Amino acid sequence: MTRAPVVAVLAMAAALLLVPGAGPAVAADADAGGVTVRALHTPRPGADGLGELALEITDTATGRGLDYDGRRLAAWLQRSPPTLADGEIACSDKVRVLASQGIGRRAAVDFNTHGLVTINDDRTVAFINPFLGLRNAKLEGVVQLPGDATAHLLRRGEHELWIAMRERDAIAVIDTDTHAVARTIAFAPGSGPQALAADGRGVWVGFAGRDNWLHFDRAGAGEPDGRVDAPAASRLLASPDGRLLGLDARGATLLDPRTRERRRVALPGAAVAAWSALSGRWLVGTARGRLAWIDPADGKVDNAIDLGAPVAALVTFDDGRHAAAALAGASTVAVVDVATTEVRQTVAVVPGAADLASSATFLYAHGPEHGGMTLLSLADLRAGRARPVHVAIGAPASPSSPVPPPTAGPAGDIAAPVLLAPAPDRATMLVASVHDGQIYQYAEGMMAPIGSFSNYRRRPLALLLVDHGLEPLGQGRYRATFRHARGGEHELVVSGVQPRFAACVRLTLPEVPDAARAAVAAAPDASLVAAAAVPGDQALRIEVRLRSRATRAPLGGVPDLVLLAFDRRSGWQRRVRLVERADGTGGAGRQGPDAEEAGHYVALLPVPARARRIDLLVSSASQDLPYGAGLIGTVDGPAP
CATH class of the missing domain: 2.130.10.10 (YVTN repeat-like/Quinoprotein amine dehydrogenase)
Structure with missing residues (x-):
């Protein structure tokens, strides 16, 4: 019986256990009818919630490593249901549910997806999720850079x-x-x-x-x-x-x-x-x-x-x-x-x-x-x-x-244009267009794209692909890094085709340090106070309030609060800076108990006639508030 892959994984485990500052590694395995799956999770030192997953898939009888390409291997990590006994749901049924990707069925970590990132001429970095099923609105976040890339x-x-x-x-x-x-x-x-x-x-x-x-x-x-x-x-x-x-x-x-x-x-x-x-x-x-x-x-x-x-x-x-x-x-x-x-x-x-x-x-x-x-x-x-x-x-x-x-x-x-990105399965190619702000997907040998994603009218300088999948290392070994938000009992669900198997491995992940939770809690809470049409102008006056998420106290003095307006139907988008009211009133004529309250910010937003339903998002780098967490509402555009 050949055990070389097992020795390799054990050697990897020993090396990871000796990394200074790393938390304890957690190992577990499962037998899936002739296929053995061994998993090892090792927290990264100094990285809250970030860890490395080492996976080994072998033939149980011979110990030979089983190599799968990306289209024949799938994996998910989900929190273990505390109310269900082991074996109440078959592992193959869990695979079927997770693969359906229905609402409420998403795993904590999906190792079968990838994301797109564009670095753009307007000093923005856009994160696009091709798997987000909200019509053509697949933008997850935008980062504003202070300089040119x-x-x-x-x-x-x-x-x-x-x-x-x-x-x-x-x-x-x-x-x-x-x-x-x-x-x-x-x-x-x-x-x-x-x-x-x-x-x-x-x-x-x-x-x-x-x-x-x-x-x-x-x-x-x-x-x-x-x-x-x-x-x-x-x-x-x-x-x-x-x-x-x-x-x-x-x-x-x-x-x-x-x-x-x-x-x-x-x-x-x-x-x-x-x-x-x-x-x-x-x-x-x-x-x-x-x-x-x-x-x-x-x-x-x-x-x-x-x-x-x-x-x-x-x-x-x-x-x-x-x-x-x-x-x-x-x-x-x-x-x-x-x-x-x-x-x-x-x-x-x-x-x-x-x-x-x-x-x-x-x-x-x-x-x-x-x-x-x-x-x-x-x-x-x-x-x-x-x-x-x-x-x-x-x-x-x-x-x-x-x-x-x-x-x-x-x-x-940038030293050279990087507007081509092969998909993880290397069967399709993604290409970003500088002319129409779209990202096109081409199957191998096809003259016409099989799909496209919007870059939201931005001129791209670079297109990158963030692969969340398992990286094959050979001899049945795979590796991935992921970040988890909560510790405790989790279940790694792995499925392969040719040979077919479904395995569920229990892993106990470490708790995320309190510092990470505090950092998340420190991000402010933004809310929309008013959105009013400006008489005689094709524009909206937007008023936003910022509060501390922890204390609910008004949060003033934020110099880099930016409003992103986006119309999903036409693709129009614009960013404007939100400025704090110097008088603390949060708007002319405002009366009431919060008339002297800080934390009110206003902006004048020009809106074209074609923009009818506008999503409003806010972002602040100094407050660690990304656009993805700063959705404050949807408003109607001003009447033409």
Whole structure:
């Protein structure tokens, strides 16, 4: 009987138990008619409610690990019903109920979903839930950034999104669960953070105005725990084992974070890079049309070829056996055999293609400004032939509902457009349109989208996918991180197909510390006082009251209270700042016991004639109040 996967899970458990500051790990297992499911939950140190789930699925008879892809494995975590005895409801019936996703049947944690995040030209970060079944209104939250986004880094295991703002000399760290800014890391004036990469233990930051890189540990405290002298980096990338590559106009810098050994490679115009797993090499494309193979072990250029035009984007596929390079100004993609350094073919694609991504069987080349995309079969590319299919993405914005034009200045100076995102099953591709504020979903090989989601008239700079699913590690092992709000008895429900099984595993999760509950309670309570039409103007006067949720006392002096108005039918939306009444009356002519009460805020909201039913939401970063928790009501638009 082979027990190697079991040993691996036990080793993982031992390692997690030794993490400083981590709570006790909880393990349990269940036998589901020939399939054994073992689960281990380990709280993350210093992270309230955040923990890691290690899952092992094996054949009971042989101990062999069972590998499932994302479409054949499902899992949920729910609180155990205290009034029902064990076995009263069959596990297969629980799977059927949870899979139906009816109202009131949602689990505490659903490991079968994903979310979409857009970083937009208007300094907003929008969180969109594709699984929210409220007509086309799938917006869960909006975060207002204090500056223009320069670089971004999604940390799936930490449930964080890091956004560098070069001109603000700061980084905003956003909690992807609460949709709020968790903390802000400030740097000395002129530092200009503009590059981010994760090495498995934390985050490295590269700057425009300083010749060093800073490292922040996993907890992400405000002070760095490491520093390496290196040229200012326009882009940072990390290999799967955590080795770093920094690019600048003069070349590349290689760094081993474990030894802090640094190597320098002269490569003028280094612009983009991709990792080839099979060759163990970095592929670096330059603005001078060169493609170089760099060995991270010795920092030497093994090979280099001339592609004839500046490299605007670079991706690898087939585990790095092949590479595709989008060539700026040429409207072509060069397909390269990484093993032989041979350019297999050059394929004509849509104009301005500067965004590349691959699904399981197709390569996508996207030209954001021209609103087009080219689909290329990977099988055809491997065979040395190409049958490109060109499709239009979205439609030009209508005069009655335009997408704002690009903001002047450095807004959106993200190193390269990232508007393509493969779905977790890699069978569909999501693409964000800069023309009509929509996100389109394409099944592999399809020329027309199979669905779309609204970005609410915002011009996207980047599209990211937050995967909540189980990450396969091989040999029947899976991993996921999740946040729970309440401790106590929970039940992990796991179901697989081929071989089919349904298993229910009992887990006792630790209580969430009181500090986390206090932080939630500290968010104020917002309520709508009045919404009145302004005579002679197509506008509403909105009045809002803020109170402390804990004491119910009026809450004044909030400088960053913002009102978001949204019409679901037309897609119109607008944000305006709410200003506290200086006289404390909360509105002209207000009488009564609260006439001198603080905590009243007002705003003048211009409303177009097409907006008839308007949802009102408020947000404040200083009060940890996201839009998702700040719905204050729905009002009618003013009569035309």
